Amino acid sequence: MRDVRRQILEKNREAMHLHGYQGLRADLVVNELGITKGAYYHYFSGKQELAYCILDELIAPEHLQYWGALNQYFGHPIEGIIERLKALRIELKGDYFRLGSELNNLIQEMAPLDEGFRLRLQRILDGIRMAIRGAVERGQKSRLIKAEAEAGEIANFVMCNLLGAFSLAKAFQDRKYFDRSIEHMTEYLRGFKGQ
Amino acid sequence: MRDVRRQILEKNREAMHLHGYQGLRADLVVNELGITKGAYYHYFSGKQELAYCILDELIAPEHLQYWGALNQYFGHPIEGIIERLKALRIELKGDYFRLGSELNNLIQEMAPLDEGFRLRLQRILDGIRMAIRGAVERGQKSRLIKAEAEAGEIANFVMCNLLGAFSLAKAFQDRKYFDRSIEHMTEYLRGFKGQ
DNA sequence: CTTTAAGCATACCTGCTGGTACGAATTATA
DNA sequence: TATAATTCGTACCAGCAGGTATGCTTAAAG
Structure with a gap:
């Protein structure tokens, strides 16, 4: 039954989303699954490796696939980015906004403390940025986006706003802060459309 | 010696900045000061109260004073906000950017877990927002800022970008991501100046 | 059919975390 | 000056987090 391992991964992912890595009690979580430490330590060498696996096998692929979809979007690239934000x-x-972005949470908690976390998180962010930057550059080549806009800057700006929007919504435990920030960013992005 | 209490507060503030609340080892920190648990538990009922005091007596006043200075700024309100960002x-x-904003860190870690933290953090964020919103509204009254700009939205946007900028810089452990984001926001804000 | 290895359960252990109990100086107060 | 209240140090402790050691099934390999 290979799926015991997957259960452990997914349940701990949820718990880590709520409590963070340091607050995660992995053995307690497996107990709730009706599984014991035997299985846990059979599949993972320890808590750190478990967390790395959650990042590598679950979180990273999801994010990269999500933003990678920009490459298959054939409308106006700016609208493509906006579509991803709206999606x-x-x-x-609602819970996700109250708990905050998994990415942002782990950055805040672990970036200065653990190099393994940091490199994995950076790779995900870089992937997202590349996807956005690529979309903007394609838009510039086809004259759909003003040439004077710097693609890297726009990508950076989108990510900055996205992370900030999650932070605000989490602080106030209310997704409307997220929605409002995204709405604002949407207006701003449309300003880059070429005339 | 009332200043033992203050030493405990400040040293634990530093430690909490690095390790977060859950990762904070208050008694260990106190030891490094050459003080023992006796003093620690004399001044604070426990770890939670210690953290609340750090927020109430150190972090909140600093932030509110910092952004409250907008009220004493007599140039163009947009430039006032930009000045605060530049300051x-x-x-x-540099360390502060690698460790991240104390505010943002605590939001990420504690907002969904502890109401006491959340209320305190919200109060600080509200204070900052009010200061920014007030500045924008004054600018609109004196026709220095376009009337169609919604002051609350701008304030929200500034905070969103600020938090996001800290997140990015922390993720990459490099303050240039902060600088770049602020620079971008600066350009954007200037666009609100009335003609 | 034997042997090996994978999958998992049970019981135990260690270090640390957060906290208490208590008492001794020191300082304030009557 | 007697007394009370602060201010801190010392010693102890309960719980638990994270991890080991071990052994029992079941499945795969030869």
């Missing part, structure tokens, strides 16, 4: 608002449930 | 880049040391 976030639809796909993510 | 951050000057006053905060």
